[in-house]
Every structure is written in structure tokens, then in C-alpha cells.
Amino acid sequence: MTSPLMQIEDLSISFKIDDEWCRAVNGISFDIMPNETLCIVGESGCGKSITAMSLMKLLPDSAKLGGSVMFGERNMLSLSERELEDVRGSRIAMIFQEPMTSLNPVLTVGEQIAEPLVLHKGMSWSAARREARNLLDLVRIPDAQKRLGQYPHELSGGMRQRVMIAIGLACRPEILIADEPTTALDVTIQAQVLALLEDIRKEQGLSIVMITHDLGVVANVADRVAVMYAGEMVETGPVEAIFDAPSHPYTQALLRTVPRADAAFELSPISGQVPPIQAMPDGCRFSPRCAEEHRACRVTPKLSPGPHSVACWAREGAA
Amino acid sequence: MNDLLVVEGLGKTFGSKKFMQAEYAVTALRDVSFTIGEGETVGVVGESGCGKSTLARCVLDLITPTTGSVLFDDTDLTALDAKSKREMRSRIQMIFQDPYSSLNGKRTIGKTLAEPLWVHEGVRFKDALPRIHAVLKEVGMPISAADKYPHEFSGGQRQRIAIARALILEPDLVIADEAVSALDVSVQAQVLLLMRGIQKERGLSYLFITHDLGVVRNFCDRVLVMYLGSVVESGPVAELLTNPKHPYTKSLRDAAPIPDVSKRQSLALLEGEIPSPANPPSGCAFHPRCPRATDICRKEAPKLEGTTDQRMFACHNPEP
Structure with a gap:
């Protein structure tokens, strides 16, 4: 068992809005393994980008950070600006x-x-x-x-x-963080850039953390996937598990909204939208848009243990 | 099905000839012909710079085409005087990509929706209100939205409002230029279903410009594939994507990532990038990137031909 390159434990990021601290990212934990492509996927406003930024502590001073981002022996969140300069751009880079x-x-x-x-x-x-x-x-x-x-x-x-x-x-660098690197590109050019990143990862043996909202891209490049919703991680697992046996109602719903070029099927949108961070629902943050119900939805569910884990009360093994 | 729009040999060359300056000409659109039937959705796909948006603007005569004709309901739009053109235009409306910049931020939604009614029908704001409320309901917005400003809405809601503005004159044809490209997938699906519902209800036609083949597959009846200002292939969506004849259509399809791990493949790579329309390649414009190119492709531009008028392609060495 190889040990993780970076360990993110109970990371939370809060911003002050109208004199109240709002949790944009609410206690997420995940690992970045050596030489893997980890995709963080979710809709706009679900906290993907600020999570990526926080890995290098690239957030404004107004943000309140909690938890830890362990890179080797060091917690990125408690490093001084000077110490961070040694790491940023050199051992962890971002595009x-x-x-x-x-x-x-x-x-x-x-x-x-x-x-x-x-x-x-x-x-x-x-x-x-x-x-x-x-x-x-x-x-x-x-x-x-x-x-x-x-x-x-x-x-x-x-x-x-x-x-x-x-x-x-x-x-x-050991870790390359790529925030929507191909979103602004044409599909043909996107395919070229994705292939390039994949080749470089293999040649250089680095890890890529890719932030994207495009599930098609995820299916083609990821080794592991983390699905985020409203500042929380709702499901993580190997890419095959996420696409072949999605478990969280949000992941399942998201997959049904993607129009595919290879088949026509009835798109079924998720009703409503991601709530703003000032007005996050209590308990499971997806519950107001969720088609399923469980008596415990008003309590925040935690990710279940195991390589394929899910945070939902209506799934077996959830805690 | 009757043809609502018949576009014949449409071309647009931008250029200038100024004193003491080299003459330059960029052909953005070259001999484009197609039809849209009543209640039909025709998609236009291609990479950035292939002339999709110029085509949309030429159809609406927002840019005056250099050659060709646009017959709308048997009337040639390019031959009309300004007054009759304006009247015809109320029947063709447009939705743009970015709902942040296409709505006036200083006007309430009600005022924005009232403007086309005032311009085209001379209806005053007060009298327009019932129609404004009706169209807001039709796009799934509360009528209280009429008193609010664009910044109070999310991107998906703004796009609904932009659709409402396009619908309020009860057009027969709506041109949507990347109308869902800026939206999240979950919201994109909402807007696509809304647009399809409106089509069923009103029987209108769409010219749907997009770069997303997934959207084309699930929303359009027929599709035109464009490359460097020309249509290289056209036909019914399912047939064209299952069995593309033009190598460019095939490359485009194979580059579109499918959200399915079992179909994971190295996304077939199309080498290079779209050339500059100011300096197009000889012969077939696609030959420098084409895996099937032969000598004739370098010398002679292929014509758009097909066995039926439903399925056409322009290629010397089509895919089997």
C-alpha cells in the first residue's frame, strides 16, 4: 500500500458574509495518491475551486480555514507566506x-x-x-x-x-492542480490537451488534481473521482465505481443530466439549484433537491468508509 | 413539412480596401445552403472560428451577407427595404450565449420584455403587462420577476428571461447561439427541456448553434457540420453521428468525451488547429488535418453532394 502524497483532513473554508461566518467548504477529507489523476467534479458554486486553492493556501486573508492539508510532514495551512513560496510553483503547481x-x-x-x-x-x-x-x-x-x-x-x-x-x-512539481484546464477549448483541442496531460503524468510520475464540471472528461481521464455538492464531498471512489455504480442520489442525478453524443435519451434535470452559501440547508445539503428521503436527512451524513464511499443516509453502510 | 427558412448560397466576405494599405479579405462564410422546416430544429456545429455565429447573424441580416439569399416564409429577406425587414424580423428572434451581457442590467425584466412590444407593435408598458406575465410563466419564472433586475437572478434564470424576450413577439423561428453553453449541466438540461416544451406548444423552429455534439444529439432533428466557413456535412442527427461520412465529422464525434468509463478511449486525436480564414489551405480546407487526405484533396475543393437532400457531404475520400 503506497502512502498518500497529500492528506486533506476535515478541511473547512468559511467567509464572512453580512457579519456571519458561512462555510463554503464544510469539513471534507480526501487523499491525493502518488501518480494518479484525481478529478473533483460538481456544479458551479459547490466549492471545487476554493478547495483546490486551499491546497496551496492560495486564499484571501478574509477566508477562515479549518482542518489540515498535510503535504509530507508539513501542514500547508499553518505555513508562513515565506515557507509557502518554497512550495508553490515548485512542488505544487497550478494551471x-x-x-x-x-x-x-x-x-x-x-x-x-x-x-x-x-x-x-x-x-x-x-x-x-x-x-x-x-x-x-x-x-x-x-x-x-x-x-x-x-x-x-x-x-x-x-x-x-x-x-x-x-x-x-x-x-x-509533485502535484499539478488543473482548474477546468480545457473548459474554454474546442473539443478537438480539449482532446489534445487531455492526452498531453495524461502522457506527462505517466512520464514524470506526478499527480494531477483536476477540477471539472464535465463528466465526460472525468470518465476519460480520472483514476479516482470526488463528487462535491454545496461544499461537501458526497461520494468518492475509483472512476469505474462512480460511473458504473453511482450511489449518491446527487451523482446519479448529475449523470442523467449529461447529453451524450453517442445516444439520445430523455434528459432529466435536477430541479432547483445549488443553494447560496449564506443559506445552506441543515443536515444533508442536497436534501431539498433530492428525490429520495430518509428519516435522518436533517442530520449531516458522513462519508462511509472504504474505497468507494458515499455520504447518504439512504445508502447502506452510511454513518 | 413546409420549409420555413430556405438559405441559398449564403456567403460573407469581410474585407477592406483602403488608401495606401494592402487589401485584405476574409471569407467567413462560403456558399452555405440549407432549409429549416416548420417545427424543426436544425443544429450547426463546428469549432470556434468555423463561421457558426456569422451564419446566424447573416440569416437575421444583422450582418449583411455578401452573396446568396435568405427566404423566410417565401420572402427574400436580403431584398427587403428597411421597413418590411423590420416587420419580418419580429418573426425571427435570437438568444445569445451569455445571459449576463445580453440583458440590460439597468432595466427591470419587465421593461426589457416590454421593449420589443413597443418597437414592433407600439404597445405601451401598462398594456404589455398581461403578455409579460404570461411569457414569464411560460418560461417557468414567477411574475414578480418583472419588477426585478438581471443581477438578482442566476445564470439559468437569466437565460429563461432571455428566452422570454425572444418569445414575446411570438416568432416562428428562434436562433439560439450557444444558448446553453455557459450553463451547468443540471441547469442546461432544465433549459433544453423548457425549449423543447415551448416548441411542442407553439410549433416554432430552432436554428441551434452549438459546439456540443451531446446537445445536438439530444435536441436537434438535423445538423450542419461547418469547417472554415463551409458546410462539410449535413443530415439527420442520429444517422450522421452514427455513420459520419466526412472525416471531420468523425474526428469531432470521437473527440467528444462520453460520460461512460466502458467507452474510455484515447480520445482520437485530430492534429493541429483550425486554419486562419484569412489564409485558407488550397483544395479541401480540411486536408492539412485530415487522416484520409490524398493528392486530389490538396488541389481541388470537394463539392457538397449526397444521395438524398437529407444527407450530404463534401469529401473526396469519405469514410466507409
Whole structure:
């Protein structure tokens, strides 16, 4: 049994809204294993992105954090900004949805890839620039030498996302967090970028935490899946278990809303919407939209033990 | 089924010829022909930059097409004077992708919904209220929404309001340009079902522009696949997606991830990216990325042909 790379225990994130602390993420626990792709999936506003941000403590000071994010011996949540700088971008890197806004428009591609190498690895700019060329080859950007001198606006969306990935990989991180990395791309380009990430994960042996709302993407890239709803983790398990035998009513309902290109079937929407964080229902947060009922729904259910775990009173083994 | 819309040889070239500047021309749309029957939903798919949105705008004459004609209910929209064009336009309405920017944030929903009635029918706000309330109910919104502002609603609710605005003039054709792309899947399914229910109720037609083949498969009757400004394949949805003839249609289908682990595959990779319409490749525009390309593809552009007018494709070496 390999030990986890990162252990997240009872993580909670609260924000103050109208003088009241609201829990955007409510006590979630999960592990990130070495060399795996973990997908965190859920609708907008369910806390996927801030969970990902908190793994690097990339949240504003106004956020109140609880629980722990253990990376090796260290709890990321109790590190100082200085200590965090050693980890961020070097051992844990992140790529975002919108490559145009996360790249600096006034720096060349080469400078942006070289920067983390100079900052974290203490390389000279000329050595870093040579390494940047290798990284562009790694992310399969043709004509790398010419691209190094170009600015982000000269690249297409797919190329920009490859540059983002090159920056993320520059310091050979152990964990790459990818927040909706292909959402803004066309399907054909999305397929290219997903294949690239998968190849790189195998070659470099890193772990990828991918945040996405697209269950099609999840089915194609994930080893393990964590389904989030309204700031809580409602189901986790190996990708086969989640798709072949979804257990939580939310996971089941979500799968029935996805239009598939290979078959026509009656879409059945989930009524209502994700509640705002100021007005979270008591007990199970999905209960107001849930088709099933159990006498214990007013009490918050916990994830059941085991590799495929679910937080629902109406399922056997739930606690 | 009668044809509501008949588009013939529609083309649009953007360009300029200025003093002391090099002349440039970008052909965004090239010889596009199709029909939409009464009560039918026709989808248009393709990557960004393939001309989907230009097509929608040309049909509505929001952009004046360079060539071709748009027959709506047997009237050529491109040949009308401004006044009759405006009258015809009340029968074709549009829904846009981003409900955050397509609704005026400084106006109440009621005022937004009243405007088309004032412009087209001269109905005053007070007299418009019963119709505003009726259309809000039809899209599943409470009538109290009329007094609120767009920021008070979620994305899905705003898209319902945008649909209400399109419906209030009782159009025969609604053009939806990526109308559900910005929504979460659960909300997307709600809006798609709403649009289908409205179609059943009112018998209207949709021109449905999207990049999502899953949505096409579950919402459209027929589909046009576009690449670099041209239609490369068209036909009934189920048939076209099960047995695509054009290699581009096949690549597009195989790149769409299916939420099913048993169908997990390396998403078949289409190399490269869509070329710039300012500098299109010779012959078939798809040949630099096509796995089936041969010599003739580099020299000669294939024509859109088919055995029936239901199923057409433009390819020298179609898939078996």
C-alpha cells in the first residue's frame, strides 16, 4: 500500500458574509495518491475551486480555514507566506481555465516559463531559457525556438494552455492542480490537451488534481473521482465505481443530466439549484433537491468508509 | 413539412480596401445552403472560428451577407427595404450565449420584455403587462420577476428571461447561439427541456448553434457540420453521428468525451488547429488535418453532394 502524497483532513473554508461566518467548504477529507489523476467534479458554486486553492493556501486573508492539508510532514495551512513560496510553483503547481488572463500579456512566452526556474531553482536566465525550450518540446509546441520570443496574444487558445502547462511543469512539481484546464477549448483541442496531460503524468510520475464540471472528461481521464455538492464531498471512489455504480442520489442525478453524443435519451434535470452559501440547508445539503428521503436527512451524513464511499443516509453502510 | 427558412448560397466576405494599405479579405462564410422546416430544429456545429455565429447573424441580416439569399416564409429577406425587414424580423428572434451581457442590467425584466412590444407593435408598458406575465410563466419564472433586475437572478434564470424576450413577439423561428453553453449541466438540461416544451406548444423552429455534439444529439432533428466557413456535412442527427461520412465529422464525434468509463478511449486525436480564414489551405480546407487526405484533396475543393437532400457531404475520400 503506497502512502498518500497529500492528506486533506476535515478541511473547512468559511467567509464572512453580512457579519456571519458561512462555510463554503464544510469539513471534507480526501487523499491525493502518488501518480494518479484525481478529478473533483460538481456544479458551479459547490466549492471545487476554493478547495483546490486551499491546497496551496492560495486564499484571501478574509477566508477562515479549518482542518489540515498535510503535504509530507508539513501542514500547508499553518505555513508562513515565506515557507509557502518554497512550495508553490515548485512542488505544487497550478494551471487555470482561462490561459489568456493567467498569462502576462507583456512578457514573452520564454520569459514566463523561465521565471519560476530562476526564482525556485536559482538558474541563470540563459540556462532557464534553454530549459524553457525543452519544456515547450515537452508540451509539444512545434517550432519551439520561435515561440519562446512570442507574446501570448500571438498564440491560439490551445497553444496558450500548453504554455500554461509548461510553466506549471517547469520546476518538476509533485502535484499539478488543473482548474477546468480545457473548459474554454474546442473539443478537438480539449482532446489534445487531455492526452498531453495524461502522457506527462505517466512520464514524470506526478499527480494531477483536476477540477471539472464535465463528466465526460472525468470518465476519460480520472483514476479516482470526488463528487462535491454545496461544499461537501458526497461520494468518492475509483472512476469505474462512480460511473458504473453511482450511489449518491446527487451523482446519479448529475449523470442523467449529461447529453451524450453517442445516444439520445430523455434528459432529466435536477430541479432547483445549488443553494447560496449564506443559506445552506441543515443536515444533508442536497436534501431539498433530492428525490429520495430518509428519516435522518436533517442530520449531516458522513462519508462511509472504504474505497468507494458515499455520504447518504439512504445508502447502506452510511454513518 | 413546409420549409420555413430556405438559405441559398449564403456567403460573407469581410474585407477592406483602403488608401495606401494592402487589401485584405476574409471569407467567413462560403456558399452555405440549407432549409429549416416548420417545427424543426436544425443544429450547426463546428469549432470556434468555423463561421457558426456569422451564419446566424447573416440569416437575421444583422450582418449583411455578401452573396446568396435568405427566404423566410417565401420572402427574400436580403431584398427587403428597411421597413418590411423590420416587420419580418419580429418573426425571427435570437438568444445569445451569455445571459449576463445580453440583458440590460439597468432595466427591470419587465421593461426589457416590454421593449420589443413597443418597437414592433407600439404597445405601451401598462398594456404589455398581461403578455409579460404570461411569457414569464411560460418560461417557468414567477411574475414578480418583472419588477426585478438581471443581477438578482442566476445564470439559468437569466437565460429563461432571455428566452422570454425572444418569445414575446411570438416568432416562428428562434436562433439560439450557444444558448446553453455557459450553463451547468443540471441547469442546461432544465433549459433544453423548457425549449423543447415551448416548441411542442407553439410549433416554432430552432436554428441551434452549438459546439456540443451531446446537445445536438439530444435536441436537434438535423445538423450542419461547418469547417472554415463551409458546410462539410449535413443530415439527420442520429444517422450522421452514427455513420459520419466526412472525416471531420468523425474526428469531432470521437473527440467528444462520453460520460461512460466502458467507452474510455484515447480520445482520437485530430492534429493541429483550425486554419486562419484569412489564409485558407488550397483544395479541401480540411486536408492539412485530415487522416484520409490524398493528392486530389490538396488541389481541388470537394463539392457538397449526397444521395438524398437529407444527407450530404463534401469529401473526396469519405469514410466507409
